[in-house]
Amino acid sequence: MSSQPAFATIGELAEQMRQGELSASSLVECFADRIKTLNPTSKAFISLDIDRARARAETLTIDSADSLLKGIPYACKDLFDVKGMVTSGGSRVLANNIAQHDAEAVTRMNQAGAIFIGKNNLHEFAYGATGENALYGTAPNPYDRSRLAGGSSSGSAAALGYGLCAAALGTDTGGSVRAPAALCGLVGFKPTFGRISTEGVIPYSWSLDHVSTLTRNAADATLLFNALANKVNPPATANLEGLRVGIPENFFFDRADPEILDSIDVLMNFLSDGGARLKPVTMPSMEHTRTVSLTVQMPEALSYHNRYLEQRGELYSQDFRAGLALGQCLLAEQYIRAKRFIESYRRDMDSVFEEIDLLITPATPVIAPKIGTVEVTVDGQTEPAGNAITRYTSFFNMTGHPAITLPCGMHSEGLPIAAQLIGKHHGDEELIATATLIESSYDFEVPLPVTN
Amino acid sequence: MKRLQKQTLLGIRDQFGSYAWDDAEIAELVDPQLGIITGFQELLDQLELLRKVDLGSIPPAADISIK
Numbered sequence: 001m002s003s004q005p006a007f008a009t010i011g012e013l014a015e016q017m018r019q020g021e022l023s024a025s026s027l028v029e030c031f032a033d034r035i036k037t038l039n040p041t042s043k044a045f046i047s048l049d050i051d052r053a054r055a056r057a058e059t060l061t062i063d064s065a066d067s068l069l070k071g072i073p074y075a076c077k078d079l080f081d082v083k084g085m086v087t088s089g090g091s092r093v094l095a096n097n098i099a100q101h102d103a104e105a106v107t108r109m110n111q112a113g114a115i116f117i118g119k120n121n122l123h124e125f126a127y128g129a130t131g132e133n134a135l136y137g138t139a140p141n142p143y144d145r146s147r148l149a150g151g152s153s154s155g156s157a158a159a160l161g162y163g164l165c166a167a168a169l170g171t172d173t174g175g176s177v178r179a180p181a182a183l184c185g186l187v188g189f190k191p192t193f194g195r196i197s198t199e200g201v202i203p204y205s206w207s208l209d210h211v212s213t214l215t216r217n218a219a220d221a222t223l224l225f226n227a228l229a230n231k232v233n234p235p236a237t238a239n240l241e242g243l244r245v246g247i248p249e250n251f252f253f254d255r256a257d258p259e260i261l262d263s264i265d266v267l268m269n270f271l272s273d274g275g276a277r278l279k280p281v282t283m284p285s286m287e288h289t290r291t292v293s294l295t296v297q298m299p300e301a302l303s304y305h306n307r308y309l310e311q312r313g314e315l316y317s318q319d320f321r322a323g324l325a326l327g328q329c330l331l332a333e334q335y336i337r338a339k340r341f342i343e344s345y346r347r348d349m350d351s352v353f354e355e356i357d358l359l360i361t362p363a364t365p366v367i368a369p370k371i372g373t374v375e376v377t378v379d380g381q382t383e384p385a386g387n388a389i390t391r392y393t394s395f396f397n398m399t400g401h402p403a404i405t406l407p408c409g410m411h412s413e414g415l416p417i418a419a420q421l422i423g424k425h426h427g428d429e430e431l432i433a434t435a436t437l438i439e440s441s442y443d444f445e446v447p448l449p450v451t452n
Numbered sequence: 453m454k455r456l457q458k459q460t461l462l463g464i465r466d467q468f469g470s471y472a473w474d475d476a477e478i479a480e481l482v483d484p485q486l487g488i489i490t491g492f493q494e495l496l497d498q499l500e501l502l503r504k505v506d507l508g509s510i511p512p513a514a515d516i517s518i519k
Contacts, residue, residue, distance in 0.1 A: 291498040339512030
């Protein structure tokens, strides 16, 4: 267990509260103090709700029958509505957009007793995986401030990474939770499409958006998922014996940092030693997947933002405007065709999952790039940094499969390496249970960042 | 397929009921100079390849049914 409450897991904090060693009020104060000190550096929070958090914490009494989330301070990406607060989307466009209601996910967290403390920075309207934001600054990686935390849920990852909250909600449209979690040594969980409501969350792309969670470990992800999911299945228990683990033969191990591949090898050996059966699987052709995703994303984004363009169009950042303009120039049949490709990917993956229980890939092909990096080159091929960060994650937003990224090693440059596990549709519980079993092995623990 | 022309996108903007994108933004889509956006022509080329793939009767993706 971490000696510092700011870096403790929810499970550890809940135990301390039940033992009378820690109160919700003292925990809120701990995070409030750290935010005051570290937010100028971390750029994790756009807005705070500390006074209401203090008031809520003071009224809480916690006993053994309560949800483990009771009294736990959490944050959310500033796409989620919180009644009475501005939902800015990280943009000048919505600087005065005060929410009238809580987002459904926020309501559920609050009903479980968690204490909301503030809203996190992000890539403007979730358009981009680098997390760069000209208005609120770019959240740096807690392990190396010269590097990106990743995005688009950059502030949510930084908030956990810098020890400013115990859990965070984000959105994941192509990897926007899993990738920053991976780059910052955290656990990012994207559930099956539709299992967590997106109501009250500013959309980026309706058919690809997933409300997702960032936590310190997979066990905590279970706690959040149980509070957030529309329907919770019976608890799952993981057993490596006989578990059929698919290893993609194409795409997912290509053009990756060798040290990342080495760490995934270690994880695969751990699974195999535990009795899992590793099975090479042929994935659908990935050749056009980014084209398909982009062809869905941009018209959907434009369709939502059309309501603001006429009056406040000049307030959008230049790059997002360019993306929206692109969305304007695609044909309807191209959009529909892209959606049909997505259906075909889903069917192909359903066939793949007939022979396996879960799939394993690296979370990202690269460690966190330096802030300001435009392109990265691996194995002689160059691509935009944002594309590289999400190269292994975005496919599963299209197929809608649950996916979790979890730390599995440290790179020689001092940055975390992470694996991604993908489960069957609605196999969320089994997926997180397997991730929890993996993290219970000390082999894959990563050191905490030095943030003070 | 012919290469995309600025005039085509100006026509969409002016004749299809579109938001009034600046001429410079349209020009950037056709011939990126600022590095703000890359590859619209490349995207169209890719989409042309996808157009030639026979998807049979596969419908557009919808929600994933809840068990």
